[in-house]
Amino acid sequence: MSSNQVAEREPMNPEGKKNEENGNGIGLKKELGLVHGVAIIVGIIVGSGIFVSPRGVLQEAGSVGMALVVWIACGIISMLGALCYAELGTAIPKSGGDYAYIYEAFGPLPAFLFLWVALLITMPVSNAIAALTFANYILEPFFPDCTPPPNGVRLIAAVVICLLLFVNCYNVKWAARVQDVFTFAKIIALVLIIVAGLVHIGMGNTNNFQNAFEGTTTEPGYIALAFYSGIFSYAGWNYLNFVTEELRDPYKNLPRAIYISLPVVTVVYFMANVAYFAVLSPQEVLSSNAVAVTFGKKILGVMAWIMPVSVALSTFGGLNGNIFASSRLFFVGAREGHLPAFLAMVNIYHFTPMSSLMFLGALSLAYLSTIQVYTLINYAAFSEALFVMFSVAGLIWLRQKQPYLKRPIKVNLVLPALFLVICTFLVFLPFYVNPWDTGIGVIIMLSGIPVYLLTIHWESKPSCYKRAIGGTTTFSQKLLVSVIEKSKFD
DSSP: OOOSOSOSSOOBOTTSOBOOSSTTSOOOOOOBOHHHHHHHHHHHHSSSHHHHHHHHHHHHHOSHHHHHHHHHHHHHHHHHHHHHHHHHHHHSOOTTTHHHHHHHHHOHHHHHHHHHHIIIIIHHHHHHHHHHHHHHHHHGGGOTTSOOOHHHHHHHHHHHHHHHHHHHHHOHHHHHHHHHHHHHHHHHHHHHHHHHHHHHHHTTOOGGGTTTTTTOOOOHHHHHHHHHHHHHHHTTTTGGGGGGGGBSSHHHHHHHHHHHHHHHHHHHHHHHHHHHHHHSOHHHHHTOSOHHHHHHHHHTGGGTTHHHHHHHHHHHHHHHHHHHHHHHHHHHHHHTTSSOGGGGOOOTTTOSOHHHHHHHHHHHHHGGGOOOHHHHHHHHHHHHHHHHHHHHHHHHHHHHHOTTSOOSSOOOTHHHHHHHHHHHHHHHGGGGTSHHHHHHHHHHHHTHHHHHIIIIIOOSOOHHHHHHHHHHHHHHHHHHHHHHHHHTTO
16 A cells, blocks of 8 residues: 555646645535435435344344334434534544544544454445345345345345446436435335334234333343444444535535434334334344335235335435445545555546445445345444544544634534443443454454554555555556546547
């Protein structure tokens, strides 16, 4: 990896103006408004999680009542985190989200470790989960009496990842419009679930809510694991911070998008779970690999096919949002010299981070080698909680380190302190009940330290070593400059 910048020339936008969002002139156009911001947050959050995680939450919580409490608590936790990120996002208006905040607060090594874990686990795993969920549900109507074949699931998942990569590479507005359309579609799907569940309750079917807290687990570690599944379903509340550079008037639109999105998602998730438990017994939820499909078969009759189609639409939109936002993280990391410089290249015709998108797509496709979704969820949720904890700790530290930093939004310190305590609980308690999954996450994070020392921190590298890791950078720089020169005559 190289710490060199991607190019010495400054690309121009269509209006002929230099991008001023960063010091080296490499940037993305501001094409996203408030509606797009809300659609990105809601679209990313409401993806595969609400259709996959209810089983995991109930399994670890032990009772219907505690499961519903976990769903509400996860929404409140996400709102606390989002308020903290509103301050971080407006005080440090850079794309990259947690990476930019950790870098500003604690320096390059912790920021690189976040990037390393996001590169190897968080982002591609989330994409793989969404793609696998899409494939499972879209194939469900064709295999009513058995589970879809694993290779078929992988193939469909790979096709949808490649399709969305093309859309995101070709046009930012296309990607945003896909997000807008499928956000609306997935809300309609969840409204259908909620209405069907409420009608079922209105007919007097409330048996599953009697003695709702019977069997609740008292083990804090298992409660934390229940939160892992719930928080995975809310994952994405901070993703708009990854694309701050492309958001028009971020000081206003970033917090507004958060304030609109999180309460909506929390209410929808809670009501969806009430609907699930109104129709399905706890045993049926625990025995189902596709809760929404089981729900549809039991209550919708001949129209049961609507549920797998609706879930497929929902996860399609969620996957599009994941790809759109997470590719910007690798773009920013490369721009700062923490990843190979070719990942910071912007296509000058479409103004999209095409190389970063393709790299992310390749890693996402690699994770399709496994279809163990719940194991992937634990990896992703642990990594997410760990570095969100670092980011919010950075907010508190920056209050001391840079007290005069301009903060258009400034939250009461009680909020980040409370959120930090909650994140610490979620990160460390699962170790003694599930040390394998959490331990692997820590090992992968720590493996980034020697990579950082060898590729970034080590300045007196031998010339042969510099040539080995710098060849791609030099080629990328020459290629970008040549394309820019060619574009002047086209």
